[in-house]
Amino acid sequence: MVADSITLTDVTKRFGSFVAIDHLSLSVRQGEFFSMLGPSGSGKTTTLRLIAGFEKPTSGVIALDGEDVTAKAPFDRDVNTVFQDYALFPHMNVLDNVAYGLKVRGVAKEERYDRAHAMLELVQLDSKADYRIRQLSGGQQQRVALARALVLKPKVLLLDEPLSALDMKLRQQMQVELKHLQRELGITFVFVTHDQQEAMVMSDRIAVFNKGRIQQMGTPSEIYDHPANDFVAGFVGTTNLVPQQLSYDAGLGDGRYAIRPERITFSVSSEQSADGILTKGTVSDCTYLGTEYRIIVTLPGNVAFTVVRPAGESVPDPGDTLALAWNKSDMIALDGDK
Incomplete structure (x- = not known):
C-alpha cells in the first residue's frame, strides 16, 4: 500500500469573517501527480499555500510523511514551490538561478554547479546555462523554475498554475513534459489549475474545489464519468x-x-x-x-x-x-x- 505524502485533517482557514477553506480533509499519496481543480476563489491556491507553510490554518492539522508540520515555517518543510510568475532572478544567468537554493543551503560551489547542470540537462536546458532570463522564451523560463525547485530534491513539489501564462500549443507541450518529468523523478507533485482539460491530461487523481470545499476527489475517469454533483458535472466537461x-x-x-x-x-x-x-x-x-x-x-x-x-x-x-x-x-x- 502506498503511503500518504501529504495529509490535511479538518483544516479550516479564515481571513477575517471570510471562510476560504471549510473543514477540508485530503490525502496525497507518495509519488502521485495530484491536481487541485476549481474556479477562481474556490480555495485551491489557499490549500497549496497551507501545505507550503505560507499560510497557517485557523484550525486543523497538516502532516507531511506522517509528521505534523502545522506550526512549521516553509523552510522547515521538505517541499518546494513553483509560482505562477516563476519568480526568477533577472540579474542572474540560468545556471545561477538553478543553483541559488543550494548556495543558500551552504552547498559547496563545485557540487552545487554540478547538480544545477545535471538538473538543466534533465529539463533540456543545459545549453542555455549562461543565458540571462530575459533571453529565454516563456516555456524555457518555466523549465528553469522547475529545475530550481527540483535541484533541492524536495519530497513534494507544489505548482501554482505554472502554465497559465503560456500559449495553448506550448501549454499542451509542457503538460506532457511535466508528467514525464514527474514519473521519471518519482516526486509527489501537487498541481493547482482552473483548467479542467489540463487536470484531466496530467493527473493521477483530482480534487475538485468549490467554495472552500472538495466537491469530489478521484481519478480523471471517475470524475468525468461519475460526477458527484451538479457542480462537478458542469465544471468538468460539457453536461x-x-x-x-x-x-x-x-x-x-x-x-x-x-x-x-x-x-x-x-x-x-x-x-x-x-x-x-x-x-x-x-x-x-x-x-x-x-x-x-x-x-x-x-x-x-x-x-x-x-x-x-x-x-x-x-x-x-x-x-x-x-x-x-x-x-x-x-x-x-x-x-x-x-
Whole structure:
C-alpha cells in the first residue's frame, strides 16, 4: 500500500469573517501527480499555500510523511514551490538561478554547479546555462523554475498554475513534459489549475474545489464519468441537464439527471432506438472545432442541449429537426452541491 505524502485533517482557514477553506480533509499519496481543480476563489491556491507553510490554518492539522508540520515555517518543510510568475532572478544567468537554493543551503560551489547542470540537462536546458532570463522564451523560463525547485530534491513539489501564462500549443507541450518529468523523478507533485482539460491530461487523481470545499476527489475517469454533483458535472466537461419530464416519462422518478454530449446519438430521421430516452429538438447552432462539430439543439421548453459529431461526418443545418436518443445507463444521477 502506498503511503500518504501529504495529509490535511479538518483544516479550516479564515481571513477575517471570510471562510476560504471549510473543514477540508485530503490525502496525497507518495509519488502521485495530484491536481487541485476549481474556479477562481474556490480555495485551491489557499490549500497549496497551507501545505507550503505560507499560510497557517485557523484550525486543523497538516502532516507531511506522517509528521505534523502545522506550526512549521516553509523552510522547515521538505517541499518546494513553483509560482505562477516563476519568480526568477533577472540579474542572474540560468545556471545561477538553478543553483541559488543550494548556495543558500551552504552547498559547496563545485557540487552545487554540478547538480544545477545535471538538473538543466534533465529539463533540456543545459545549453542555455549562461543565458540571462530575459533571453529565454516563456516555456524555457518555466523549465528553469522547475529545475530550481527540483535541484533541492524536495519530497513534494507544489505548482501554482505554472502554465497559465503560456500559449495553448506550448501549454499542451509542457503538460506532457511535466508528467514525464514527474514519473521519471518519482516526486509527489501537487498541481493547482482552473483548467479542467489540463487536470484531466496530467493527473493521477483530482480534487475538485468549490467554495472552500472538495466537491469530489478521484481519478480523471471517475470524475468525468461519475460526477458527484451538479457542480462537478458542469465544471468538468460539457453536461446536459435532462428535463425532468423526460426522466419521469422514462420511469426514473423525480430525480435529477445529466447526459454527456458524446453519449447522445441523433438523426434527422425520427427513427431511433427506443431502448432509452427519445426526444426531438431544433438545431440552433453548429460550430466546427477542428476535431468535432458541436451542435446546439433546442428541446421543447426552450432547453438547450449540446451534442457532438466527429469532423468529417455530415452535420445538420440550423433549423433542422433532430431526433435525439441515449441510453438510461449513460445518465448521471445528480446530487446537490456540498
